[in-house]
Amino acid sequence: MAEWLYEAGIGENRAALVSRGTIWKARIELEGTGARVGAILNARLADRSTGKVTLDGGGEALCDPLPPGVTQGGPLRVRIVREAIPEPGRPKLPKAVPSDALPMPGLTLLERITASDVPVRVCRAHEPDLLEQAGWSEVLDEAVTGEIAFPGGALRLSPTPAMTLFDVDGGGPLEPLAVAAAHAVARAIERHGITGSIGVDFPTLANRAARAAVAEAIDAALPQPFERTTVNGFGFLQIVRRRTRPSLPELLRADPIGAETRAELRRIERLPPPPPATHMTTQRIARRLAQQPGWTTELARRSGGTTQFVSAKE
Template sequence: MPEAYWLYEDGIGEARATLIDDDRILAARIELPGRLRVGTVARARLTEFQLATLDTGEQVMLDRRPPGVTLGSAITVEVVREAIPEPGRAKRARGRMTDATPATGPNLLARITATGVPVRTLRAHEPDLLEQAGWSEVLDEALFGEIAFAGGALRMSPTPAMTLFDVDGDGPLDVLAERAAVAVAHAIRRHGIGGSIGVDFPSVTGKATRQAVAAAIDAHLALPFERTAVNGFGFMQIVRPRPRASLPELLRDDLAAASTRAALRQIERVPATAPNRHRLSGPVGACLDAHPDWLDELVRRTGRTPIFNA
């Protein structure tokens, strides 16, 4: 296989993709169906001065008040940022007025194909290359925020204002900080984190040491991004484009649904000769009851109806 490649799965309730290089996951992405995607161009009406309501009923915040357009007027909108889940409420999708022809934005498969990196589509009856590469470990990172690296660990905490990384570890602080910078850069890419990002490094002394930490970020985090220097308290801020929710934001928005989709992925891969009885937690069972289409799809794919125990 080429040095780097995408693995793609059309899963039950979600599409999944990972960028693999040297047997490790460089980027992990999940896309949920029915979401308003970046690049979508749709008819709408201006319902507030910076709010457009699409003909489908979805609302999009506009980047600026359209000049010369009165409330209630028909307009065409292009989505430039998808809705971002947050505790208690969600940031609406953002868009801008356009003269383009209405069209649906590219889905996950189209986006990874457009990178030019080879894509391999996985089937449930094939070896689980996604899991072999560390899929479950990446999901655990996203859900619980604990990311280990040589000599230390990161704690990743998404907040409405920014995603925060806290560094902990042993050994010389300058070595720990540089290793942490590399780990942060890799985690940002792996989890698709955008927007404002704060990193609390150990309080290293000396301008040269702080510059070395910043240089490690520059060397391992792909553009575009902007950053501050590491200040005297060890804090750096990074700002990246944020076209859609990060993996932690997406999964933490509905833990029961994320766990249910993960369980269905495992059940789908159980051999036809194996027992068909499965134990589900209460929240996962309730979520599956709320999504009968997921169970129908599981039955269609496997050819048998599973038996669940609480």
Template sequence: MAEWLYEAGIGEDRAALLDDDGQIRRARIVIHGAGPRPGLVAPARLIERQLARLEYGTDVTLDRVPAATPLGAAIRVEITRSAIPEPGRTKPARGRVTDAAPRSAPSLLETLDGAPIRQLGAHEPDALEAAGWSEVLEEATGGDIAFPGGMLRLCPTPAMTLFDVDGDPPLEPLAIRAAQAVALAIVRHDIGGSIGVDFPTLNGREARHAIAAEIDAHLPQPFERTAVNGFGFLQIVRPRLHVSLPELLRADPVGAAARAVLRMIERAPPSTPSRYRLPPAVTARITGRRDWLEEIVRRTGRTPIFDA
């Protein structure tokens, strides 16, 4: 039976939707303190015509502002899209002016729907890992996604997320299998916005129509797409509320590794040695966060020691 697996981790919350076969259909991570998230309504001040600053200093790009609102005015802003990390900069969160009362953004747990939720404890068998959690994270960070007879290469860019299809002939059945794999990967990694897929070049409209039909069959609405052009390229546009899993993990690989280590320490049996040798950057990230260290001690009753 389909179900959500949910963990309240140290530094992040994580969840995976399992299908009827126990495979991960969707994977989600929310990093604690990573900035305003969709659903937040907070006081702000209009500092430019399309830019507001929340009361704790974060800038938000506004979709539209009532014409009569003067610069410097106190307003309330509802976040509609999280900030998006890009190489060398971060694209600010987006929002809109609202009259709604201030409220917190829903937690990851509160956004999980469509299936029962099973909250996991560190003392239990690792159900996330048994379902393939590490493999999904490796797909997100490395970009290689295998499917029968071929391979997808996933590459986020500032303009769009790109998938490149590789595999052995015959090309038409390869492309159709790849289309299904692309649709499933988009859902699994929570990819929104503009998405481009480079399929093998195929002769004939029927083959290109079959590829598009496979996307339609496996990618849930809402989305828009182009036809497959003569060079094998198809573009998809989906709503984008927050950063995708590949963008999230690639934006801060040291932080991702540090949080993964904390998860490992939390799940370690009491007899496991408390001394750990890690890459210097990961050690520095963990030891630089007093809140993380206090929480791992609270949860395990042990103080980890990190060798330089």
């Protein structure tokens, strides 16, 4: 039976939809996440030419369309329809639309999965590590490296500002390879929460029927709603899914040191008591922990003792 596994971690909350011992969806909610999808917030117009608004409580968003009559610096109320998207050098601001509803926060990760039809199991550090048993570390490694293996071949996942790209590689006959890759791509899209524009570079298939079989495999394996093109003569297919949140690869690649640090805290939190007085780690993790004293304070609260983090240089 399928169930959501949920952990309230240090610096992040995590959830995985697990069925038959396999993770089908993996989601992470970072500490201090800005305006969430569905939030209705009071705001003020900061720049009419771009639609930029300043949100009450901090942060900015792009509102389109602007309500008629609102002037520079004037108040308005907005609903968040897409969260901020991290990108190298230029993060995308949240997107918003005008709203007349009463202010309310967007749903948290736990609230979203609880609202689904799938049961939720809250996992704790002193219990067996069900997330890891289902392959949590392997999914995170896929997100960071982009290397995704499937029977007979491999995918290379590459997020870009324009779209997320999948490149298919493998040996053997091209037609069965491409169909198997289509199923693997669909599963990876769901597993990593990839939305927006997605491009897939399949092997070049000269046979029109073979290209149609690849497109049909996408239709069968990827849940609606989405739109797609056909597979063109060069083996390229494009998928478009409604974009509301950053994907797991985007979150982890935007701050790899933070991701490594939170994963290390998760491992230490699960150690049997008493907690270690000192813990050897890399210099960059030690530096991040020094920048985030709240994380080590929370670790001490949960574990019942203080751990000093030292790097190899020390």
